[in-house]
Amino acid sequence: MPEIHLVGVAALLTLSVIVLLAGRGRNLTLVVYGCALVISLVLCGGATMRLLMQSPPSSLALPIGLPWLGAHFRIDALSSFFLAIINFGGAAASLYGLGYGRHEREPLRVLPFFPAFLAGMNVVLMADDAFTFLLSWEFMSLASWSLVMAHHREADNIRAGLVNIVMAGIGAFALLLAFGVLAGPDGFYAFADMRTHAPAPLAAAAVLALVLFGAGSKAGLVPLHVWLPLAHPAAPSHVSALMSGVMTKVAVYAFIRVAFDLLGPPAWWWGVPVLILGAATAVIGVLFALVHTDLKRILAYSTIENIGIIFVALGLSLGFLASGFAAAAALAMTAALFHVLNHSLFKSLLFFGAGAVITATGSREIGQLGGLLNRMPATGLFMLVGCAAISALPPLNGFASEWLAFQAILLSPSLPSWALKLLTPAAGAMLALAAALAGACFVRLFGIAFLGRPRTITSAKAVEVDRFSLTAMGGLACLCLLAGIFPGQVIDALAPVARATTGAAMHPQAAMPWLSIAPIAESRSSYDGLLVFVFIVSSALLAAFIVHRLASNALRRAPAWDCGFPDADPITQYSAESFAQPVRRVFSSFAFRARAQVDMPPPGDLRPASYTVEWVDLSWAVFYRPVVAAVAKMAYWMNRMQYLTIRQYLSLVFAALVFLLLVLASWA
Structure with a gap:
């Protein structure tokens, strides 16, 4: 099985090289995205079949890489699941790119790196030694850059x-240190050797912190998220979908691979930092999404929120696993x-919809849009499905997974650790807050x-x-x-x-009546998405029948109500800023320090009034801005040292010599 995936990776890399050598071509966009679509579908199908058939892990070693190690590749249940997600996302982005790519101003800045990006993510998921993992991780990062x-x-x-x-x-340096600690003094760089040589408790704590930093920086955990809302909106929309919907999952895979596979049996406290970071990430991400007006930046911050939800569930899994509750x-x-x-x-789906809006209007500011549902009905319908799904509204998929997470949170009173027993409900409350704010x-x-x-022409x-x-948006909506x-x-x-990572799995759900799910027991809690869907559809059809058949056919036209002033100007509508103001x-006082500035001219002054809002990402202000200032100051003084005179250089050398002599004298 790894052979098939490596052939697919080689095909993607070959496609990148061909594009670089071919230069300009009339049908280059069609060829690149068409080939990437076919390759991704083949790889996705192979990984999905392997997962559904519950095939045993398969390995492959190649005589490349480090001389004494080679390159090891392995596909198991965990990597099969993520390979299916990565390649399905690549196939959807390729299908979308067949149409969206025609509007690219400089296609040669996108086409060579798109298949290379897909190849890099695939190799990360198949890597079975530290060198191959880090090399492919860096390749993935460079392609995305x-x-x-x-x-x-x-x-x-x-x-x-x-x-x-x-x-x-x-982040890559942190992962390098993590694998260095896992390898130990004997240099066990292969994952198979790491599994048989569990680190000491102190070393395991260091590895957990490093992998949280390294994988968390790529996933978007707070306070390591500052790059994500900048980079994801900058890329083309189908690439933004890959980075936000797919690449962040490679980081989640890296954390699961290390924390649940290579580190050995977990300690009870491992879930505490993961829970705290996940809950904080969920709330902060959705708060920033709620105040921004850039369409793609809103979606980028929403990705941070959903990564927080995932890490809260992973932290719970670590806590339950360490406490001996395998089923939980x-x-x-x-x-x-x-x-x-x-x-x-x-x-x-949402990034594809954002790309469609940008293509049709040329704007990413939601305050300059409006009325698009009448002009883009299909895009509007698909975006509505995506917005409802990400808001965790039933019967869509976002509700099902978040409901499962809350079911796991409700099992926290059985935990023996008081830290986890008290922290988990707090994390659950923050997730509930994040879900409400996401809506x-x-x-x-x-x-x-x-x-x-419409607010603009x-x-x-x-x-x-x-x-x-x-087609791409419609398939994802379905x-x-x-x-x-x-x-x-x-x-x-x-x-x-789940069985490969925790040693247990939920009891089979397909045999439940009416296609319902009962994660713990049917008498305790259950959910039936099909019945909810039937109820919603039947209620909507009944309401439509009553309105259209039983209501009056008389038509009454009146001006729109606007506080008593029938003004048809679109500026009288609710704005994005006014919606988020409460x-x-x-x-604002603790999340982003928002400051509103109002410039109201006095009577007689004909200049227009202005209202501006500024907010600051506290992570940037607290952690990154001081580092940037220190580096800039150091660079300034280092630059000044290049223009010293000969006497000044000799004086520095003499001072350094005296200092070293004093150190040697005190040492003796």
């Missing part, structure tokens, strides 16, 4: 690329994996962008996008609905992964 810099003439994109590559380097650990792990799948579906966030996004009246003249883009209606089948498909005022 190249795609972020595709529109390099924009100043914001240059800054996004710089922050992206710096954070990628720091399997439930929490299944919730995390289910949300990994769901987020890849609805976030890719408000996407009501705001969809309402401002698609409902009401470009919004009024928008037209529907191409069929390739609509999968969001199917995964929410039939969650039991998805849970059963995830059983081999939440901004409540959370």
Whole structure:
């Protein structure tokens, strides 16, 4: 099985090289995305079949890489699941790119790196030794950076690329140290050797901290998230979907691989930092999504929120596993994996929809949109499905996975550790807050962008996008609905992964009556997505029948109510800023220090009034800005040292010599 995937990776890399050598071509976009679509579908199908058939792990060693080690590759249940997600996301992005790519101004800055990016993510998931893992991890990071810099003439994109590559380097260095500690003095770089040589408790704590830093920086955990809302909006929309819906899952895989596989049996406290970081990430991510007005930046911050939800479930799984509750650990792990799948579906859908809106209107500011549902009905419908799914509304898939996470949280009173017993309900409350704010966030996004009246001429003249883009969005919207209606089948498909990571799995759900799911026991809690779907559809049809058949046919026209002033100007509508103002005022003091500035001219002054809002990411202000200032100051003084005179250089050498002599004298 690894042979097939390596052939697919080789095909993707060959495609990249061919594009680089071919230069310009009339049908280059069609060839690249078409080939990437076929290769990704083949790899996704192979990984999915392997997962459903519960095939045993298979390995392959190649005589490349380190001379004494070679390159080891292995596919097991965990990597099969993530390979299926990565390649399905790549196939969806390739299908979308067949239409969206035609609008790219400089296609040669995207086409060579797109298949290379897919290849890098595939190799990370198959790597079975530290060297191959880190090499492919860096290759993936460099390919994604190249795609972020595709529109390099924009100043914001240059800054996004710089922050992206710096954070990628720091995260990779943390992973390098983590694998160094795992390898030990004997140099056990192969994962198989690491599994048989569990580190000491202190070393295991260091590895956990390092992998949280390294994988968390790539996933977007707070406070390591600062690059993500800059880089994801800078890339082309189908690449943003890959980075947000897919690449962040590679980071989740890295954490699971180390924490649940290579580190050995967990200690009870391992779940504490994961829970805290996950809960804080979920709330902070959705708060920033709620106050921003850039369409793609809203989606990027929403990714941070969903990564927090995943890590909360992973922290719960670690705590339950260390306490001997294997069934509860399997439930929490299944919730995390289910949300990994769901987020890849609805976030890719939403980024595709954002790309369609940008193509049709040329704007990413939701305050400059409005009324798009009448002009882009298919895109509006698919975006509505994505917004409802990410808001965890039944019967869509986002509700099913978050409901499973809350079911795991309700088992926390059985934990023996008081730290986890008290921390888990607090994390559950923060997840509930994040879910409520996510609903408000996407009501705001969809309402401002698609409902009401057009705020600009470009919004009024928008037209529907191409069929390739609509097909990609429609397929993802259908999968969001199917995964929410039939969650039991998805849970059963995830059983081999849960069993491989926690040693247990949820009891089979497909045999439950009416396709319902009962994660713990039917008498305790159950959910039936199909019945909820039937109830919603039947209620909507009944309401439509009553309105259209039994209501009066008389038509009455009246001006829109606007506080007594029938003004048809679109500026009288709710704005994105006014919608978020109550939440901004409540959370501004500790979340983002929002400051509103009003410039109201006195009577007689004809200049217009202005209202501006500024907010600061506290993670950037507290952690990164001092480091940047220190580096800049150091660079300034180092630069000054290049222009010293000969006498000054001799004086420095003499002072250094005296200092070293004093050190030697005191040492003696």
